[in-house]
Amino acid sequence: MKFGSRAAEESIGCYLAHSIKHNGLSFSKGHQLTAEDVNQLIAAGFADVTVAQVEDTDLHEDEAAALLANHACGDAVSASTPFTGRANLYATHSGVLQVDADKVTEANLIDPAITFACLPPFTEVREGRMLATAKIIPLAVDQKLAKEAAEKISAAISVAAYSPKSVAVISTTLPHLKETTITKSLRVLQERLDIAESTISADLRVPHDEAALINVLNTEQVRDADLVVVFGASAVVDQGDVIPAAIQAAGGELIHFGMPVDPGNLLVLGDLNGTPVIGAPGCARSPQENGFDWVLQRLLADISVTRRDIMSMGVGGLLKEIHSRPQPRDHPLSEDPDKTVCSGVLLAAGNSSRMGQHNKLLALIDGKPVVRHVAEHALASDLSELIVVTGAMASKVEEALSGLPIRFRHNADFDEGISSSIKKGIEGVAEQSNSALILLGDMPFISTEDINTLLKSRSVTQDQLIGVSTTQGKRGNPVLWDRAFFEDLLCLRGDIGGKPIIQQNPSVVYTVEVGEAARRDLDDPEALHSAGGILGKHSEKP
Structure with a gap:
């Protein structure tokens, strides 16, 4: 390849090294120049251009x-x-x-x-x-x-x-262990299994002692399962403790106890007649990523896990401060990669805990519910669709939005934090959308123009993939997310929004100054009152 500056008239068939935008002319980097292109460049005053000439080799x-x-x-x-x-x-x-x-x-x-x-x-x-x-x-x-x-x-x-698997779950019990803890552990585990289309085939409860656990490990429900997970009422502290000892006494093999992954250090891995048995560490009761995930995922994909495999997980095994794992630029490129097809995701699931007996989304401003202001501004924009995620007082929120062309997605787990609503909304985004704008239901002063500016500024070729609204340079809402980051949004857990993803991907973040509206939410009665909001029977919680 020959690279450098050459006379414009000699550059036909060459590829532009840099984009050119001048007096109506627009040629992108890498564009192969035609005779007509060259004539236009010469007419515009370009005597020389920097190009690459591709050779036969x-x-x-x-x-x-x-x-x-x-x-x-x-x-x-x-x-x-x-x-x-x-x-x-x-x-x-x-x-x-x-x-x-x-x-x-x-x-x-x-x-x-x-x-x-x-x-x-x-x-x-x-x-x-x-x-x-x-x-x-x-x-x-x-x-x-x-x-x-x-x-x-x-x-x-x-x-x-992944291939579908049946998973037998054994929960050992002690007087201090609440039933709700076991129920939550099962729900969180099923969420982990969903991606592999696997299911909990048996839910077994036994006292936390070796004999009881041996008996249940030898039941037909356990023998018929593809995988066994044991949630202990007490943490394992030694190879001779209840769970590892019971696996061996039941005729199984203890493959390994302990792992260099934190959280996850106290994991037990065994084998019972060819069926993997995981003694789950306490952190496995949480949806946050931990060492249990690393072992479970491999087993669901039929990848064997050895003692050496576990002992080799230390590099990268410190997970305590990791909220998500942002990925590099990812966009299934179309003929026009910069054409934005954006779904709106309006989060309206919260319980308005700082509002006492009222739901802020149902407060009236100019005779209209707060959440309806947000929805109408979004619908008047260039968004391709609007998805509203409901949670608390779902029927009242839906009533406040009646007659609008929107799709509702109910988040039954709204009390687990904003990440659960983000996940519910992103999962519902239309397949043809290449981005999503996440709006908050208590920000009625975000205008249609603000939304359109965020949409127009997105550019795959310019690495502008996360659009953040700002007030005097300070980050606010709404935020536009290219589809490249949907997976990371789905990995959020607890009451955590997209801030960690933004912080870890500064090179693809662009900002749009929208003024005070980007940081003006109605979180408490004082803020609502100053915005002219009115509370009443229409906004009362049940």
Whole structure:
């Protein structure tokens, strides 16, 4: 490839090294110049342009990216159409990512022009998630080098697909352990199993002693299961403790106790007549990511877990401060990647705890419920649809929005925090949408114009993928999320919004100054009163 400045009249067939925008002319980086293009450039006063000339021994960046990506695809993986020298790999099934790290490294060592990045090995992935990206740095690369890299990386990326499994759950009990704790543990476990289309086939309760646990481990319900999970009423502190001892006494094998993952240190892994048995650490009762997830996910994908596997999990095993795991730029590119098709997700599920006996969303401003103001502004914008997530007082909220062309999604777990409502809304986004705007139901002063500005500013090619409303530079709401970050939003837990994802991805964040409205919510009676809000029977909680 020849690169440099040359006379405009000699640049026909070459590729622009930089974008040109001048007096109505607009050519993007990488555009192949035609004779007509060159005439327009000359007429506009461009005597010289910086271009790349692809030679016979070269591959264009898109061809090279496609070659690398297609060769890297293993089981349950497909490659996207290349764009601007980049081709992404996606999971065709939900499961656990498997990476041949040596192959990836060998391919990256061929030449600096050829790069390949992927998620960490053993990452849990949903169908459609981006797994890796092949990126060619210059506009063209020597075809021999591209072919060599493709050979090195052959089938390096694959997904061990999940298959449905039956899971027997044994909960040991002690007087201090509440029934609600066991119920929550089962619900959280089922949520973990949902992605693998697996189910809890048996819910068994026994006292927390070795003899009782041995007996239940030998029941038909346990023998018929594909996997056994034991939630102990008391933490395991030694290999001779109740759970590991019972597994062995029941005729099973203790594979390992303890793991270098925090949370998750006190996990027990055993085998009972070919069926894996996990003694769950206490943190497994929480939906937050922990070492239990790492073992469970592999077993659901039929990946064996050995003593050495567990003892090798220490690097990256400190999870205490991790709320989500943002992924690199991910966008299934269309003919016009910057065309925004955005779904609105209006969060209206909260219990208005700071409002006492009233629901702030039902307060009236100018004779209209607060939440209806938000919905009407959103519907008047360029959003492709509006999804409203309800929770507390769902029927009253739906009544306040009656007659509007919206879709409702009820969040029965709204009391678990805002992340549960975000998850419910994102799960309902239309397949054709490439982004979602998350709006709060108590922010009626966000205008239709504010929303449209956020939508228009999104740009895949300019790496503007997370749009944040601001007030004098301070972050507020609403926030636009490119589909590349949907998976990360789905991984949020508890009363945590998208702030951690924004903080960890500054390179793709753009801001839109919307004034006071971006930070003006109606969280308490004083704020509502100052906004002209009126409380009454219409807003009273039941």
